[in-house]
Amino acid sequence: MNFQLSTHRYARLAVALTTTVVLAAPSWAQTHIVAPKNKYSVSDDVKLGQEAAAQVRREMPLLRDERVDSWISEVGNRLTAAIPAEYRHPEFRFTFEIVNQKEINAFALPGGPMFLNRGMIDAAKSEGEVAGVMAHEMSHVALRHGTAQATKGEKFQIGAIAGQVLGAIVGGTAGSVIANGSQLGLGTYFLKYSREYESQADILGAQIMARAGYEPREMANLFKTIEAQGGAGGPEFLSDHPNPGNRTARITEEARSLQVSGNADTGQFAAMQSRLRGMGRAYTAEEIARGQAGTGRNTPVGTSGRAVVRVDPPSSRLRVYRPADFFTVAVPDNWRPAGGDDTVTYAPEGATFRSQGGGTAFTHGVEFGVAQGGSGNLQRDSQALLQTFARGNPDLRQQSGWRRADVGGRAGLVSQLSNVSEVTGQQEYVSLTTTYLRNGNVLYMIGVAPRNEADTYDRAFQRVRQSLELQDR
DSSP states (O other): OBOOOOSOOOOOOOOOOOOOOOOOOOBOSOOOOOOOOOOSOHHHHHHHHHHHHHHHHHHSOBOOOHHHHHHHHHHHHHHHHTSOGGGOOTTOOOEEEEEOBSSOOEEEOTTSEEEEEHHHHHHOSSHHHHHHHHHHHHHHHHTTHHHHHHHHSTTOOHHHHHHHHHHHHTSTTHHHHHHTTOGGGTTSTTTSOOHHHHHHHHHHHHHHHHHHTOOTHHHHHHHHHHHHHSTTTOOHHHHHSOOOSSHHHHHHHHHHTBOOOSOOOOSOHHHHHHHHHTTOOOBOHHHHHTTOOOSSSEEEOTTSOOEEEOOOOOOSSEEEEEEETTEEEEEETTEEEEEOSSOEEEEETTOEEEOTTSSEEESSEEEEEEEOOOSSOHHHHHHHHHHHHHHHOTTOEEOSOOEEEEETTEEEEEEEEEEEOTTTOSEEEEEEEEEEOTTSOEEEEEEEEEGGGHHHHHHHHHHHHHHOEEOOO
């Protein structure tokens, strides 16, 4: 369901990631890479990458599967810990996320955020090949190739670069960029790397792999796999990461000078590929461009853009949040906040999506907002609020009258509604709760769940409603 109404803005949460420690392998006659000149500061890389990554997370269909995400982070953290000391930047924070997209591609943004298309994992033949593309992308970040390449183009400033990244990903030309296969703007000036930088990333990537415990020849195998599956035009990954010449031979030559430190393979690759294949097909670039892809853990069905949504049931344990200075609320501790412009939603992983109107839709969870009051009659103001919601949800129907309820120690009203989800196309159960704030405005809580899960979620909605504490004056 998609609701956009109220007057308060809410903050987002930040997540801190840690990495494991990996012993470095000794270096023999390996090639020494000199990072290119760069007029930008390390903090510029971090700022640019974080801004662009936030936009990617809002606009692209991330897989958000706990097991697969855990595995890809384990591989990524091993590689991160194996970056040679001279290329480390303490300010950088590497994160690893999977885009639920069919095309073969991967990219890392300045400062460390890395995104791998599901199609890349589907195409790989081993964990080592996946680690190979990750080590390659990680090397671009460690060598600061994005801002180094921008350094060569004196007309670029960091603000303009950030604007180009964000614009290429989701702004003005996003539809045409993605529809034409240029995944997430990787064809932009500063992220479409030169052959010189590609060669550096190949070599440093091979070194990182060996230090982490992966056979670096797997990187060469990866490029063979990509070329073999790319078709006549070649996959997008190779258009953004051009072959510097004799790529396979050069990686193989470098591998001979490296000693692999142990065996980093987690043994989970086959299980992860099987898990992905059991989720149904991934979205195509064209579907994403048309807005047919949600941003939660989901599987598209047919060609209509509808999704099958799988989420964990509400936890019996509660976590307290203070989304605004005038109230606190406790929600199941496996629900997470997702702040909109003027509302806050608490939902399980995989239940939030980009709506057709550009806002946020959710299939399970609760949303809080504030609407203008004015009549002094709560039922009349609640009915007016309901009519406002119905304008954006043509299938919304009131299934019961208003019943009285205690909401944060104040008189409140609750009504049961029905709707058809724009995400799944299925019937959903909706519970609307309202009460007055001291200033006469209406605080509302909307609970949403699929109709066949109504009993389970209605109990959760009641617990959330009972936990509300209002502190407005």
